Amino acid sequence: MTVLSARDLRKAFGGVVAVGGVSLDVEDGEIRAVIGPNGAGKSTCFDLLSGWILPDGGTVTLLGRDVTGWTAPRLARAGLGRSFQRSNAFLGLTVLENVLAAVLARAGHARRLWRHVAGYAAERRRALEVLEAVGLGAWADAPARTLPYGDQKRLDIAIALAVEPRVLILDEPLAGLAPAERTGILDLIRWLARDQGKTVILSEHDVDAVLATADRITVLHQGQVLTEGTAAEVVANAAVRAAFLGN
């Protein structure tokens, strides 16, 4: 079953065509990597898919519904979680408060967020569960700014998971990580897809980093899909090799 589709998505900023007619279909439980060099249009694509910006043209379908033009909060309630290239965690809040804020926002409590935080027992339990799931349970009461960088990436994933998404879009979850941390995040992503039934779409610059993890890889180049396929197909593709791999 296809859970997320894009058809001919387009977005230009002034004269710059960031996304020039992208179509893709992501299947339930799949790990999809979207790779491409700087400026290929990965983040813009993710912004379009998750409702952070409006497309100039094209459509987005989530779980069978046409959600084109839906706002990010509405898409979150419909089952789409998103992390960002630059963390959107509040560094002055604790790790738990960050996830709790996201849980409360989904539940529609955003406007009275800080009035009776202590009273939200069920939501706190849910936030703690999410932290345990991503391996940050021990950091719950620590200020987010004290987290090691690799764990900040885990917190970003926890915030995206707080909306209980079916589809999780992760913008460069491996960026800036040491090899051991990358392995840890890739293990987490595999667990989310294989054991928790999430569909995961992640962006990355480097095909090697996602070869063993992604079920399929979409290669973006200059705002368009250069090719899509399994890791083996993408690596064997002459156009991809010419554009990104050198040889």
Ligand SMILES: Nc1ncnc2c1ncn2[C@@H]1O[C@H](COP(=O)(O)OP(=O)(O)OP(=O)(O)O)[C@@H](O)[C@H]1O
């Ligand atoms: N808000 C914006 N205003 C103007 N141009 C933009 C804006 N956002 C993106 N662009 C341009 O659109 C193109 C695609 O950018 P985008 O950030 O989507 O690529 P990317 O593949 O995510 O790159 P990176 O890997 O560096 O994050 C680039 O030329 C970028 O400069």
